[in-house]
Amino acid sequence: MEKNLELIEKYFSNSLTDEEQILFNNLLKDDKAFKDEFLFLKDLKKTLSHNQKKSLKTTLQNFESDLKNEKGFHLKKWLAAASIILVLGLSYFLFSDSFNNTPEKLYAEYFEPYRNVVHPVVRGENGKTIESSAFLAYENKKYHKALNLLNSVSNNNDDCFKFYSAMCYMGLNKNLDAIDLLLPIATSESNPDSDLNYNAKANWYLGLAYLNSGDINKAISQFSFVVNNPSCSFKKEEAQEILNKLK
Amino acid sequence: MYYFYFYRYIFLNFLFFFVNMTGVALHKILELLKKGDQDTLEKIYKENRNAFINFSKRYNISKDDAVDIYQDTIIALHENAVNGKINSLNSSISTYLFAIGKYKIFQLLRKNNTVDLNQKITIESTNEVLDVNLSNEKLTNRQKLISKNLEKIGSRCKEVLKLFYYQGYTLDEITVILNYSSKEVLKSQKSRCLKQLKKIIND
Numbered sequence: 001m002e003k004n005l006e007l008i009e010k011y012f013s014n015s016l017t018d019e020e021q022i023l024f025n026n027l028l029k030d031d032k033a034f035k036d037e038f039l040f041l042k043d044l045k046k047t048l049s050h051n052q053k054k055s056l057k058t059t060l061q062n063f064e065s066d067l068k069n070e071k072g073f074h075l076k077k078w079l080a081a082a083s084i085i086l087v088l089g090l091s092y093f094l095f096s097d098s099f100n101n102t103p104e105k106l107y108a109e110y111f112e113p114y115r116n117v118v119h120p121v122v123r124g125e126n127g128k129t130i131e132s133s134a135f136l137a138y139e140n141k142k143y144h145k146a147l148n149l150l151n152s153v154s155n156n157n158d159d160c161f162k163f164y165s166a167m168c169y170m171g172l173n174k175n176l177d178a179i180d181l182l183l184p185i186a187t188s189e190s191n192p193d194s195d196l197n198y199n200a201k202a203n204w205y206l207g208l209a210y211l212n213s214g215d216i217n218k219a220i221s222q223f224s225f226v227v228n229n230p231s232c233s234f235k236k237e238e239a240q241e242i243l244n245k246l247k
Numbered sequence: 248m249y250y251f252y253f254y255r256y257i258f259l260n261f262l263f264f265f266v267n268m269t270g271v272a273l274h275k276i277l278e279l280l281k282k283g284d285q286d287t288l289e290k291i292y293k294e295n296r297n298a299f300i301n302f303s304k305r306y307n308i309s310k311d312d313a314v315d316i317y318q319d320t321i322i323a324l325h326e327n328a329v330n331g332k333i334n335s336l337n338s339s340i341s342t343y344l345f346a347i348g349k350y351k352i353f354q355l356l357r358k359n360n361t362v363d364l365n366q367k368i369t370i371e372s373t374n375e376v377l378d379v380n381l382s383n384e385k386l387t388n389r390q391k392l393i394s395k396n397l398e399k400i401g402s403r404c405k406e407v408l409k410l411f412y413y414q415g416y417t418l419d420e421i422t423v424i425l426n427y428s429s430k431e432v433l434k435s436q437k438s439r440c441l442k443q444l445k446k447i448i449n450d
Binding site: 015 | 386
């Protein structure tokens with residue numbers, strides 16, 4: 001039997017010679033004990049192989065979930081990048097106020113030529129005097145024409161005419177000319193009792209003119225003056241708003 | 248220890264590069280597979296996976312099926328490396344994997360009756376070339392009994408039986424692998440293990 005068992009072992013290591021193979025086949029036919037032993041070992045081999053395949057399958061499934069995790073890792077990186085972009089985007093919208101608060105935009109938002117309170121345009125009487133023609137042009141936003149007419153008014157040194165001339169200049173985006181006219185009015189002694197108190201208004205518009213000319217520092221100090229000076233009763237709140245946005 | 252893994256990694260990469268270029272070191276890779284080397288297995292698995300999954304798309308099978316078939320294909324490659332059936336492979340591992348995989352895909356399609364006669368002919372010729380035992384075998388009752396009781400005979404015994412009957416190493420080789428003092432010691436150990444196993448099964 002010992003000899004026969006060696007034959008079986010040689011079978012499993014694929015090392016049977018041709019003669020041994022014949023012997024092996026005969027034993028398998030005739031020897032019951034040999035056959036039983038061989039079949040048992042064959043079953044054992046099959047079982048070992050089957051178990052090995054099962055554990056291999058588990059290993060491979062682990063590789064597969066590794067790959068998924070690696071993909072997940074890539075996904076996470078993309079998600080991280082996307083969320084950074086999202087945060088940047090959101091913060092742009094959240095803080096877009098401050099992005100939008102360029103001097104030009106603030107100016108466009110707040111500048112409005114002071115309304116004509118001097119020569120209310122009355123239908124049917126238009127064009128009778130130079131002054132009324134000037135203010136008619138002013139109301140129609142024809143600032144060049146209004147300026148020319150205002151200049152030809154005889155008593156055009158009045159604050160009133162200077163002020164509206166300055167409005168015309170601002171309407172034409174000629175801020176430096178406007179500043180030249182507004183500065184004397186803004187710094188003159190104010191007369192709170194007068195109905196035509198241009199001092200406070202000039203201070204406000206001076207700030208806007210500085211703003212539009214790009215001189216932010218002067219604009220800030222001008223608006224601060226408007227906010228803090230009790231005699232400046234015109235557009236105090238707006239001045240404060242602009243200051244907040246400029247900071 | 249870390250250096251060991253590092254150099255091993257470098258070595259494996261060179262080996263695979265070399266194989267891809269020439270196919271010369273293929274037997275080396277098959278030998279590593281036979282030994283049960285996990286790194287080699289993982290590298291083969293991950294290197295060919297995406298190509299295989301893409302390849303399977305043309306047969307209109309689900310991705311889960313494709314992954315399942317790919318894994319069974321790797322298992323078949325492993326088995327054939329172990330039993331020496333592909334020692335003299337003259338194609339690359341990828342080619343071999345795709346051939347087995349294609350056969351397995353057809354097997355699945357045939358099971359689902361979605362394959363036409365022409366393709367059946369292809370299958371048979373493929374099978375001949377591969378010489379692969381691809382039947383989905385289930386364990387007989389006695390095999391199940393053996394499997395259950397293998398767990399009871401101790402890990403050393405199991406290892407000896409696995410190396411000899413599954414991996415097909417000779418007693419001389421196993422003497423070296425498991426560090427036995429002599430072949431005779433190993434031989435008597437092996438027969439004791441077998442007796443023990445039979446005894447548990449027959450009790």
